[in-house]
Amino acid sequence: MFFLKFTERVNKVLQIVLTAIFITMTLSTFLGVLVRFVFRALDIQVTFPWTEELSRYLMIWLVFIGASLAARTDQLISVEVLVHTLPRFIGIAIKLFSLLITFVFFVYLTLIGYELAFNQGFNQTSPILGIPMMIVFLSMFLGSILGMLNLIALYLESVFLKKDIRFTSMEEDSVE
Amino acid sequence: GGESGSTDNQSDSGNNGGGSGDSEQTFKFTSGHTTSVENQQHVGLVALAELLEEKSGGSITMDVFENSQLGSEPVMLQAVQDGSQHIVATSSTSVSNFIPEWGIFDIPFLFESTEQADEIVRGEVGDRLFETLPEHGYKGLAWLSSIERNIYGTKKIESVDDFKTATLRSIEAPGFVETFTTLGAQVVTMPGSELYTALQQGVVEGGDNSPELFLGLGHDEVSDYYNLTKIHYLPIAIIMSLDTWEALTPEQQDMVMAAAQEAAETGSAAYAQSYEESFIEMEELGVEVVNTDLTGIVEATKHLKEEMANNIPSGMELLELIESNK
Amino acid sequence: MAGTMLVIFLILFILSVPIAASLGLSSIWAIQLDGQSINIVGQKVFAGIDKFVLMAIPFFILAGNVMQNGGIARRLMNLASALVGWFRGGFGAATVLSTMFFSSMSGSSSATTAAIGSITIPQMEKKGVPKNYATALVASSGELGAIIPPSTTMIIYGFVANVSIGGLFLAGIIPGLLIGVSLIITFIILARVMGFDPPTKIEKEIWLKELWKAFKDAFWALMMPVIILGGIYFGYFTPTEAAVIAVVYGFIIGFFVYKEIKIKDLMNIFSKSAITSAIVLLIVGFSAIFSYILTVNKIPHAVGEMIVQLTGNPYLFLLLVNIVVFIAGMFMETAAAILIIAPILTPVATQFGIDPIHFGIIIIVNLAIGMVTPPVSLNLFLACKIANLRIEQLFKPMLLFLSVLIVNLLVITYIPAISLWILSL
Ligand code: NA
Numbered sequence: 001m002f003f004l005k006f007t008e009r010v011n012k013v014l015q016i017v018l019t020a021i022f023i024t025m026t027l028s029t030f031l032g033v034l035v036r037f038v039f040r041a042l043d044i045q046v047t048f049p050w051t052e053e054l055s056r057y058l059m060i061w062l063v064f065i066g067a068s069l070a071a072r073t074d075q076l077i078s079v080e081v082l083v084h085t086l087p088r089f090i091g092i093a094i095k096l097f098s099l100l101i102t103f104v105f106f107v108y109l110t111l112i113g114y115e116l117a118f119n120q121g122f123n124q125t126s127p128i129l130g131i132p133m134m135i136v137f138l139s140m141f142l143g144s145i146l147g148m149l150n151l152i153a154l155y156l157e158s159v160f161l162k163k164d165i166r167f168t169s170m171e172e173d174s175v176e
Numbered sequence: 177g178g179e180s181g182s183t184d185n186q187s188d189s190g191n192n193g194g195g196s197g198d199s200e201q202t203f204k205f206t207s208g209h210t211t212s213v214e215n216q217q218h219v220g221l222v223a224l225a226e227l228l229e230e231k232s233g234g235s236i237t238m239d240v241f242e243n244s245q246l247g248s249e250p251v252m253l254q255a256v257q258d259g260s261q262h263i264v265a266t267s268s269t270s271v272s273n274f275i276p277e278w279g280i281f282d283i284p285f286l287f288e289s290t291e292q293a294d295e296i297v298r299g300e301v302g303d304r305l306f307e308t309l310p311e312h313g314y315k316g317l318a319w320l321s322s323i324e325r326n327i328y329g330t331k332k333i334e335s336v337d338d339f340k341t342a343t344l345r346s347i348e349a350p351g352f353v354e355t356f357t358t359l360g361a362q363v364v365t366m367p368g369s370e371l372y373t374a375l376q377q378g379v380v381e382g383g384d385n386s387p388e389l390f391l392g393l394g395h396d397e398v399s400d401y402y403n404l405t406k407i408h409y410l411p412i413a414i415i416m417s418l419d420t421w422e423a424l425t426p427e428q429q430d431m432v433m434a435a436a437q438e439a440a441e442t443g444s445a446a447y448a449q450s451y452e453e454s455f456i457e458m459e460e461l462g463v464e465v466v467n468t469d470l471t472g473i474v475e476a477t478k479h480l481k482e483e484m485a486n487n488i489p490s491g492m493e494l495l496e497l498i499e500s501n502k
Numbered sequence: 503m504a505g506t507m508l509v510i511f512l513i514l515f516i517l518s519v520p521i522a523a524s525l526g527l528s529s530i531w532a533i534q535l536d537g538q539s540i541n542i543v544g545q546k547v548f549a550g551i552d553k554f555v556l557m558a559i560p561f562f563i564l565a566g567n568v569m570q571n572g573g574i575a576r577r578l579m580n581l582a583s584a585l586v587g588w589f590r591g592g593f594g595a596a597t598v599l600s601t602m603f604f605s606s607m608s609g610s611s612s613a614t615t616a617a618i619g620s621i622t623i624p625q626m627e628k629k630g631v632p633k634n635y636a637t638a639l640v641a642s643s644g645e646l647g648a649i650i651p652p653s654t655t656m657i658i659y660g661f662v663a664n665v666s667i668g669g670l671f672l673a674g675i676i677p678g679l680l681i682g683v684s685l686i687i688t689f690i691i692l693a694r695v696m697g698f699d700p701p702t703k704i705e706k707e708i709w710l711k712e713l714w715k716a717f718k719d720a721f722w723a724l725m726m727p728v729i730i731l732g733g734i735y736f737g738y739f740t741p742t743e744a745a746v747i748a749v750v751y752g753f754i755i756g757f758f759v760y761k762e763i764k765i766k767d768l769m770n771i772f773s774k775s776a777i778t779s780a781i782v783l784l785i786v787g788f789s790a791i792f793s794y795i796l797t798v799n800k801i802p803h804a805v806g807e808m809i810v811q812l813t814g815n816p817y818l819f820l821l822l823v824n825i826v827v828f829i830a831g832m833f834m835e836t837a838a839a840i841l842i843i844a845p846i847l848t849p850v851a852t853q854f855g856i857d858p859i860h861f862g863i864i865i866i867v868n869l870a871i872g873m874v875t876p877p878v879s880l881n882l883f884l885a886c887k888i889a890n891l892r893i894e895q896l897f898k899p900m901l902l903f904l905s906v907l908i909v910n911l912l913v914i915t916y917i918p919a920i921s922l923w924i925l926s927l
């Protein structure tokens with residue numbers, strides 16, 4: 001199905017983006033450590049006060065992009081007692097309802113993210129890097145749009161491939 | 177958004193205090209600061225709460241949340257901007273994230289004493305800065321005392337040379353980072369809540385704060401020296417949400433303004449008293465107070481004054497205004 | 503407003519809406535019903551995750567996945583079984599011991615369970631340990647991942663309760679050892695009573711030789727906790743720095759020493775760790791707005807006063823806390839439970855004169871047990887998946903191990919020195 005294929009391709013790109021963010025975040029934080037231990041010991045006078053701020057902002061992007069990908073396989077942590085203890089039909093109904101609510105959640109986040117990025121983000125700059133905060137706030141806006149996309153894909157997959165949607169989250173490696 | 181605050185948000189403003197919709201609206205303000213209950217921020221805001229209730233005959237009340245319960249200063253400022261929080265007591269540095277002009281006080285050795293700083297800030301200079309606020313959705317109410325930030329920790333700083341071998345924690349403000357770096361120190365930025373452990377474990381050798389906050393945060397437990405480096409005097413302002421301000425009747429506005437002035441005096445007096453008491457307490461606690469030789473430090477950072485002022489919108493103008501008011 | 507929010511939250515929570523969404527939507531709707539602007543939601547969520555200390559979470563999760571892919575878990579198991587595998591119950595002991603080793607490198611208890619379980623359950627089965635006992639042991643000892651430092655749970659606790667994370671890390675060492683040792687003893691007694699996992703006859707010289715070989719092979723892996731904990735203990739670095747060093751170190755040994763990580767695995771390791779971190783941090787973010795509303799409405803204050811009125815006795819208070827947290831742990835995921843509970847209870851504990859680090863360890867140990875208490879029990883679920891068993895089949899052995907864990911919890915609760923002694927060194 002075209003939509004599922006499309007989402008799959010988008011997600012592949014997102015995985016690459018996520019990897020790039022995580023690697024940069026690691027290197028930037030590690031650079032901060034290097035400065036303190038190695039450069040200092042070698043008596044090299046440099047400071048990179050921006051490493052911490054950069055890493056933090058990358059982490060924020062990582063959270064919203066990562067969460068959108070987690071939505072695709074229903075990995076967002078929830079308490080599924082009712083879904084699995086009630087009869088199959090009711091369990092599926094509850095699961096579908098909870099996914100619908102999650103979709104509504106992403107709709108709200110898109111609106112809030114939009115307001116934050118395009119109205120408040122213009123007026124505020126980051127303390128160290130001096131970049132407009134819009135660049136950081138945009139993560140919520142974009143992440144939630146991608147999250148909605150993935151929720152639709154999850155729903156369509158269960159309809160067309162006749163998967164029992166209650167168990168999608170268990171097919172993946174579980175996480176804390 | 178900031179610009180819209182002064183005009184089209186009027187319709188929302190009734191919600192600020194859960195008003196009844198009558199002409200005589202009642203307000204319940206939320207206010208916050210990041211220090212503990214002994215500090216001038218708290219004393220000032222509590223005084224303001226009492227004055228408001230008293231003068232309004234109970235129609236205006238205010239809750240005061242201490243210890244960053246409502247978040248850091250920038251976070252509270254954001255909430256004040258859109259009116260979900262009503263009042264905040266904050267340092268100038270945090271405001272500079274929203275309004276760069278306020279970064280002027282991050283310039284090293286701008287003032288020579290708290291008295292001088294307070295006198296200048298409460299005059300023309302402070303008025304100029306308060307004028308920048310409404311455009312961003314704020315209303316400046318009053319100035320608490322400026323605080324004298326000194327460097328403390330496990331490193332004794334007797335002269336400019338001691339900076340060259342020091343690892344210092346700085347608040348996240350380019351003015352601070354640049355000053356310490358210029359002096360030759362290794363600079364680490366980390367949240368204030370991590371500084372205790374960082375000092376204890378030797379991750380950094382020093383941080384800076386005013387005497388009463390140094391003790392209030394318990395940093396004396398992990399410090400041997402309190403060095404009187406007197407590099408920064410940071411003004412503390414009481415700021416209100418413009419939405420909230422505009423929801424008040426002119427009479428209420430006058431009343432709030434008067435109450436804020438009085439509360440700021442009470443707060444400032446508390447700072448002055450705790451400043452003196454802090455040094456007595458330090459002596460009892462065995463923290464050595466070091467009379468740092470400032471000449472070399474002032475000399476080494478002299479060029480920063482204009483450099484930094486040039487990077488701040490109307491910075492040179494403000495700098496000249498400050499100098500001419502001395 | 504807070505009341506509305508709590509009711510909406512509970513309804514969504516029970517209807518299996520993701521916890522982050524339940525926290526977020528209940529806050530959003532409560533604010534809207536109160537007629538206020540929801541802009542504050544975005545601000546608080548960003549402020550909630552824009553924290554350097556929280557970065558230790560993705561880094562320790564990444565470090566754990568690097569280890570799992572780098573052949574480190576297997577080497578630790580080899581060392582542990584060379585060390586204690588020869589006596590009766592020795593393979594169970596080795597399982598717990600290797601879990602303890604791995605816990606000192608990994609920040610999460612589910613990563614620990616997954617890494618160790620897949621290697622140890624088949625090995626124990628070969629030694630005649632009933633599969634359900636082997637699986638229950640793996641699940642129970644997996645909780646050490648959150649108690650023996652580093653621990654993402656401790657990072658979250660330290661962050662919300664404003665307690666030193668480095669301090670929590672150190673305070674977790676002895677409780678972790680205590681639980682590990684008591685699980686080993688339980689298993690040895692069990693092996694004797696039920697007659698499985700028999701001793702292996704082995705010459706002393708051969709034993710020493712094998713031990714030396716296993717030790718050499720695991721040496722670079724074993725340096726990891728030395729670097730992490732030593733670095734924090736002696737003040738070289740903060741937990742976040744320790745975490746990033748763990749990542750870099752893990753990659754170096756995985757790539758160059760053990761040569762088990764391949765370039766093509768990289769994207770999978772990074773993106774999987776990123777998604778796991780995102781899931782946890784999203785909850786952290788939305789709990790920020792949720793607790794903000796609780797704070798502004800003075801709920802923690804009210805709860806605190808209520809508890810103080812209920813009892814003035816610190817011992818009784820701790821018992822009450824343990825019961826409440828245990829029930830929360832049955833139903834909730836650890837991070838979410840801490841984010842909601844810690845800001846409310848920690849100030850009350852301080853009023854009772856309880857050290858916040860000790861209190862943190864109590865909550866963390868309790869919630870770590872929650873990882874194996876149904877119905878929400880990630881470790882149990884993971885271990886069952888590895889062993890291909892159903893959770894009901896673990897009922898009997900879990901009852902035994904759970905009682906051991908609960909006794910440990912009570913000992914840790916009422917003897918503060920177990921947690922705090924190490925900090926006085
Ligand atoms: Na661990």
Ligand code: NA
Nearest residue numbers: 831832872878
């Ligand atoms: Na549980």
